[in-house]
Amino acid sequence: MKTLHRDEKASRMDYAVSVDLGGTNMRVAAVDSRGRILEERRIPTRVERGRDDVVRRMCDLIIKIIASRKAGRCVGVGVGVPGLVYYNRELHESPNFPGRGNFPFKRKMEGRLPVPVIIDNDANVAALGEVWKGAARDVENACLFTLGTGVGCGIVLRGKIWSGTRGIASEAGHMVVDPDGELCNCGTRGCLETIAAAPWMVRRAHWAGERGESEPLRKLFAKKKNASAFDVCRIAEQGDPAARRVFQLAGRALGLAVANLTTILDLQKFIIAGGAANAWKMFSPSMKKEAFARSYVYRAERLPIVQSRLIDKAGLLGAARLVWQEHQD
Numbered sequence: 001m002k003t004l005h006r007d008e009k010a011s012r013m014d015y016a017v018s019v020d021l022g023g024t025n026m027r028v029a030a031v032d033s034r035g036r037i038l039e040e041r042r043i044p045t046r047v048e049r050g051r052d053d054v055v056r057r058m059c060d061l062i063i064k065i066i067a068s069r070k071a072g073r074c075v076g077v078g079v080g081v082p083g084l085v086y087y088n089r090e091l092h093e094s095p096n097f098p099g100r101g102n103f104p105f106k107r108k109m110e111g112r113l114p115v116p117v118i119i120d121n122d123a124n125v126a127a128l129g130e131v132w133k134g135a136a137r138d139v140e141n142a143c144l145f146t147l148g149t150g151v152g153c154g155i156v157l158r159g160k161i162w163s164g165t166r167g168i169a170s171e172a173g174h175m176v177v178d179p180d181g182e183l184c185n186c187g188t189r190g191c192l193e194t195i196a197a198a199p200w201m202v203r204r205a206h207w208a209g210e211r212g213e214s215e216p217l218r219k220l221f222a223k224k225k226n227a228s229a230f231d232v233c234r235i236a237e238q239g240d241p242a243a244r245r246v247f248q249l250a251g252r253a254l255g256l257a258v259a260n261l262t263t264i265l266d267l268q269k270f271i272i273a274g275g276a277a278n279a280w281k282m283f284s285p286s287m288k289k290e291a292f293a294r295s296y297v298y299r300a301e302r303l304p305i306v307q308s309r310l311i312d313k314a315g316l317l318g319a320a321r322l323v324w325q326e327h328q329d
């Protein structure tokens with residue numbers, strides 16, 4: 001295994017290369033030790049071509065960036081990947097990438113690159129990014145939820161990602177918040193994800209329309225088969241009770257998760273990120289009310305729950321921070 005150049009002191013010109021590997025695009029950046037993005041490029045991920053192809057094109061782009069930089073040295077590469085990252089950040093498994101079973105993501109990348117590589121789950125690195133330079137930069141114990149296709153979660157304790165025993169901690173999207181709820185694709189019922197992930201919010205709005213609870217929702221889905229959470233949010237903002245209820249339910253589920261996590265971990269801040277976080281006005285009142293009602297630890301401190309500040313830069317900065325933490329430890 002390659003190790004970082006701990007013996008050499010980083011110069012001010014040195015940089016980490018970070019990758020935000022999304023389902024549609026991968027973004028690669030050079031980031032200095034103070035968290036400044038020196039350069040950023042993006043190319044399509046093309047998951048359908050398979051994981052080896054994704055790794056090959058990602059490494060080609062990283063090499064291009066390293067070769068083009070006139071000053072400083074690349075101290076390492078950090079990658080935020082969707083899915084689970086196991087065992088000392090060696091193995092990767094993701095339902096979003098074709099190919100079954102574990103994939104030695106880090107080893108494959110290090111076979112192509114002249115520098116060490118560190119990988120972690122995308123929500124974990126986004127949480128680290130927010131603690132380093134974003135909405136939680138004033139604290140060292142924080143939790144981030146990303147509301148997207150699923151519900152991602154990352155927990156940072158004492159300034160570092162909490163990875164658990166095998167590396168797969170913080171999967172709070174699969175925390176059960178309704179034991180009698182809908183069947184989740186993880187195999188259990190009533191996970192946070194089945195209420196607060198964007199596709200589930202859309203599904204619940206669709207059901208409400210079909211049940212005749214809302215004429216605007218019925219019309220929306222009759223006209224637009226692939227309506228989004230954004231469309232549902234617009235109807236909620238116009239005051240439709242059924243559409244509003246979709247977001248209130250999501251807020252309540254998030255509030256339960258916040259209450260449970262902070263009762264256990266006594267955190268300092270929660271950050272809500274991801275596309276569906278734009279419906280903040282619709283879900284945040286019920287989220288805060290529920291957290292307040294369900295956790296005396298939350299009540300004691302009136303814990304802040306805030307929106308992401310870095311938005312789409314959280315992953316890039318967090319992945320770079322991972323590299324710098326290894327380098328500076």
Ligand SMILES: [Zn+2]
Pocket residue numbers: 173174175184185186187188191193
């Ligand atoms: Zn689940």
